[in-house]
Amino acid sequence: MPTKVIALTGNQAAAEAMRQINFDVAAVYPISPQTELMGFFAEYVANGEVDTDMVAVEGEHSAMAACIGAAAAGARVITASAGPGIAYMVENLYIASGMRLPIVLIDVNRALSAPLSIHCDHADSMLTRDSSWISIFSENAQEAYHNLIMSVKIAEKAMFPVIVNYDGYIVSHSIENVEVLDDETVRNFVGPSGIHRIPYPLLDVSKPVTYGATAQPDYYTECKYQQHVDFLKVYDIFREVAQEFESISGKYYDFIEEYMTDDAEYIGISMGSSFGTLKDAVNALRAQGRKVGAIKIRLYRPFPVKEVARALSNAKGVAVFDRADSFDGIGGPLFKDVASAVFHNQNRPLIHNFIYGLGGREIHEEEFMRAFDRVERLEKGVESRDYLVEYLQVRA
Amino acid sequence: MAKKVTIQILADLAQEREERYHSHNPLAPGHRMCIGCGIPPIVNEVLLAIDKPVVVSTATGCLEVTTGVYPYTAWNTPWIHVNFQSAAAVIGGVEAAYNVLKKKGLIGEDIEFVAFGGDGGTYDIGFQALSAAVERGHNFLYVCYNNEGYQNTGYQKSSATPIGAYTKTTPVGSAKVGKQEPRKDLTMIMAAHGIPYVAQASPHIYRDLTRKVKKALTFKGPKFINVLQPCTLSWRFAPEDTMRLAKLAVETRYWPVYEVIHGKYWKVNIKPKRPKPIEEYIAAQPRWKHVLKYPEIVERIQKEVDDKWNHLLALEEMSKALAEKEGIDYEALFANPEDNKESQ
Ligand SMILES: Cc1ncc(C[n+]2csc(CCOP(=O)(O)OP(=O)(O)O)c2C)c(N)n1
Ligand code: SF4
Numbered sequence: 057m058p059t060k061v062i063a064l065t066g067n068q069a070a071a072e073a074m075r076q077i078n079f080d081v082a083a084v085y086p087i088s089p090q091t092e093l094m095g096f097f098a099e100y101v102a103n104g105e106v107d108t109d110m111v112a113v114e115g116e117h118s119a120m121a122a123c124i125g126a127a128a129a130g131a132r133v134i135t136a137s138a139g140p141g142i143a144y145m146v147e148n149l150y151i152a153s154g155m156r157l158p159i160v161l162i163d164v165n166r167a168l169s170a171p172l173s174i175h176c177d178h179a180d181s182m183l184t185r186d187s188s189w190i191s192i193f194s195e196n197a198q199e200a201y202h203n204l205i206m207s208v209k210i211a212e213k214a215m216f217p218v219i220v221n222y223d224g225y226i227v228s229h230s231i232e233n234v235e236v237l238d239d240e241t242v243r244n245f246v247g248p249s250g251i252h253r254i255p256y257p258l259l260d261v262s263k264p265v266t267y268g269a270t271a272q273p274d275y276y277t278e279c280k281y282q283q284h285v286d287f288l289k290v291y292d293i294f295r296e297v298a299q300e301f302e303s304i305s306g307k308y309y310d311f312i313e314e315y316m317t318d319d320a321e322y323i324g325i326s327m328g329s330s331f332g333t334l335k336d337a338v339n340a341l342r343a344q345g346r347k348v349g350a351i352k353i354r355l356y357r358p359f360p361v362k363e364v365a366r367a368l369s370n371a372k373g374v375a376v377f378d379r380a381d382s383f384d385g386i387g388g389p390l391f392k393d394v395a396s397a398v399f400h401n402q403n404r405p406l407i408h409n410f411i412y413g414l415g416g417r418e419i420h421e422e423e424f425m426r427a428f429d430r431v432e433r434l435e436k437g438v439e440s441r442d443y444l445v446e447y448l449q450v451r452a
Numbered sequence: 453m454a455k456k457v458t459i460q461i462l463a464d465l466a467q468e469r470e471e472r473y474h475s476h477n478p479l480a481p482g483h484r485m486c487i488g489c490g491i492p493p494i495v496n497e498v499l500l501a502i503d504k505p506v507v508v509s510t511a512t513g514c515l516e517v518t519t520g521v522y523p524y525t526a527w528n529t530p531w532i533h534v535n536f537q538s539a540a541a542v543i544g545g546v547e548a549a550y551n552v553l554k555k556k557g558l559i560g561e562d563i564e565f566v567a568f569g570g571d572g573g574t575y576d577i578g579f580q581a582l583s584a585a586v587e588r589g590h591n592f593l594y595v596c597y598n599n600e601g602y603q604n605t606g607y608q609k610s611s612a613t614p615i616g617a618y619t620k621t622t623p624v625g626s627a628k629v630g631k632q633e634p635r636k637d638l639t640m641i642m643a644a645h646g647i648p649y650v651a652q653a654s655p656h657i658y659r660d661l662t663r664k665v666k667k668a669l670t671f672k673g674p675k676f677i678n679v680l681q682p683c684t685l686s687w688r689f690a691p692e693d694t695m696r697l698a699k700l701a702v703e704t705r706y707w708p709v710y711e712v713i714h715g716k717y718w719k720v721n722i723k724p725k726r727p728k729p730i731e732e733y734i735a736a737q738p739r740w741k742h743v744l745k746y747p748e749i750v751e752r753i754q755k756e757v758d759d760k761w762n763h764l765l766a767l768e769e770m771s772k773a774l775a776e777k778e779g780i781d782y783e784a785l786f787a788n789p790e791d792n793k794e795s796q
Contacts (some may be wrong), residue, residue, distance in 0.1 A: 127544025
């Protein structure tokens with residue numbers, strides 16, 4: 057496993073993975089905080105370090121449309137966007153997955169307008185949660201780099217597109233030490249390009265195929281059912297690829313990451329960059345003798361239902377931290393996912409939802425600790441609640 | 453120039469078309485377009501004019517919903533439809549993929565790329581994608597089948613709909629008579645992009661359309677052809693009159709048939725010696741003929757037609773003069789590509 061450690065920002069790490077993968081087509085449109093990533097990659101293109109054709113389109117809707125065309129043609133495709141760019145793409149995201157195209161989309165997570173904010177939260181990614189894109193969240197630059205390399209293979213094995221998320225600015229623009237694999241290892245891992253990686257390439261003109269037919273009520277359901285059945289196969293495919301990746305990197309990435317959950321009575325759950333802070337909160341509370349733990353969701357779609365149910369099987373109380381609000385009177389998207397996962401557990405824990413980190417608001421250990429306190433008091437009946445969801449950070 | 457008798461050229465072309473259609477058949481029969489729809493002849497004329505394998509992308513609209521109804525397809529050529537507004541972006545992506553894979557030696561064939569869109573998918577919602585794809589210089593031919601409205605959704609106005617025409621969003625009422633605004637001149641706008649080749653054509657002169665497609669493909673880069681397409685269902689004429697309507701549009705100068713090279717050199721291909729009055733074309737269409745009761749609207753329409761026509765002729769004259777100044781043979785610019793082949 058030849059690796060070297062270099063100091064990279066999240067965007068630099070992602071650009072490095074893109075360079076090493078040396079894919080075929082990148083149809084992209086700039087938006088903060090993704091701009092920098094594409095700038096780095098454009099330099100690789102300009103210097104002939106990659107064979108990629110970078111198609112600088114006029115908007116994200118066309119970016120995804122061109123990616124769909126290129127992927128259906130038989131090319132290996134990666135693009136990137138954020139916030140409003142993801143929102144603008146949504147129509148085409150459903151088309152990409154409906155056509156079963158192995159496109160990789162980097163979502164440098166950014167809030168949605170209004171008010172306009174270029175900073176991080178997960179509202180953009182939540183627009184994609186029902187789109188049958190595989191969705192992976194990265195905690196830091198290292199994971200962004202690793203997830204990106206794995207995602208190419210996951211997409212092509214599953215024949216579903218993949219979103220690799222990492223937090224805007226917090227990860228994209230912060231420097232950390234990243235273990236980088238050598239080029240050859242990465243290229244061998246993802247394998248060569250070529251139209252016959254996928255079953256029905258448009259560019260195989262000897263076997264003409266039709267992409268994007270109309271389906272009437274007599275067939276639409278069957279098309280969606282096939283998509284449904286195959287999407288469930290992603291769990292096994294993800295693990296297979298993760299194991300293979302472990303053999304080249306020494307790192308094994310499971311659907312979720314557990315921290316001190318074995319004997320934990322109260323467990324906090326989050327995704328993305330906040331997990332480090334959440335672990336700090338757990339450490340601080342453990343120092344006070346409290347039995348707490350934390351879970352990070354890495355594979356967000358398909359949702360690791362069984363793993364979450366098992367990890368919470370002995371918990372008394374659960375704090376779910378959502379970096380996006382659903383504005384539906386129930387709670388954030390992750391909250392509903394976790395609640396569904398534990399619904400059939402024998403010992404169902406009390407679950408409470410906290411909205412945090414919107415539009416780039418920093419999150420601190422003390423705030424997470426406060427949330428643990430609140431859940432414990434709710435669970436013990438010392439406090440009551442009007443709603444299942446509350447904001448963790450609001451100015452007085 | 454080949455000196456063949458016109459009738460012989462026509463007969464040869466018809467036979468070649470017939471043979472190619474049966475061996476090649478890019479759009480198979482059995483699709484679900486209306487009887488008398490002008491789209492199938494346009495698509496066939498375009499695709500039969502191309503000798504190489506073709507990948508086609510299509511915008512949402514009548515052509516798309518009638519040709520790929522799962523689990524059937526009428527397409528005998530690789531075909532992709534993504535959505536209403538993306539036909540040009542999609543074909544750009546396919547072409548980008550082709551270029552990279554070809555450069556890597558992973559694809560052998562020479563392939564052409566064609567996108568079809570209705571006027572809604574081209575003039576309106578797909579305009580941004582088209583303008584940008586063309587600016588990026590992808591090597592493809594975009595063909596707009598222009599039936600002057602959103603037919604697939606039951607006939608609403610588009611920016612190609614003419615003054616006074618009835619549509620479901622521009623009804624004929626006591627305060628407003630049909631559409632108020634003149635047609636957007638998309639062909640001019642495309643020419644202003646300075647791309648290698650832009651043309652207007654009509655399906656009833658299939659020789660001209662075939663020639664234009666062949667001519668277009670002699671250029672590398674983006675090409676655009678706008679083809680008027682009478683729609684039996686919404687324009688409300690008898691299915692057997694499709695080509696008659698197309699012919700009237702050209703004979704009244706309502707739909708000038710012309711081509712533009714590099715956005716600089718203009719040639720009007722057909723100049724009706726005695727143009728028919730616009731009323732004749734309008735009267736043939738129940739969607740539009742109510743305007744005949746309003747002389748001021750007919751006058752507006754006629755003026756629009758005349759102004760455009762005179763503008764085109766002026767552009768033609770200007771470009772002849774320009775070519776002369778540049779020492780370029782104007783006639784050779786517009787030569788039939790087949791003639792070039794013969795003389796080589
Ligand atoms: C984003 C989006 N908006 C609206 C529609 C609905 N729609 C489908 S086809 C169509 C009209 C198509 O008109 P045109 O491009 O002129 O093609 P035609 O139907 O005449 O073939 C509309 C409005 C759609 N499919 N997608
Ligand atoms: S509605 Fe008009 S354009 Fe559509 S298929 Fe029928 S005739 Fe053709």
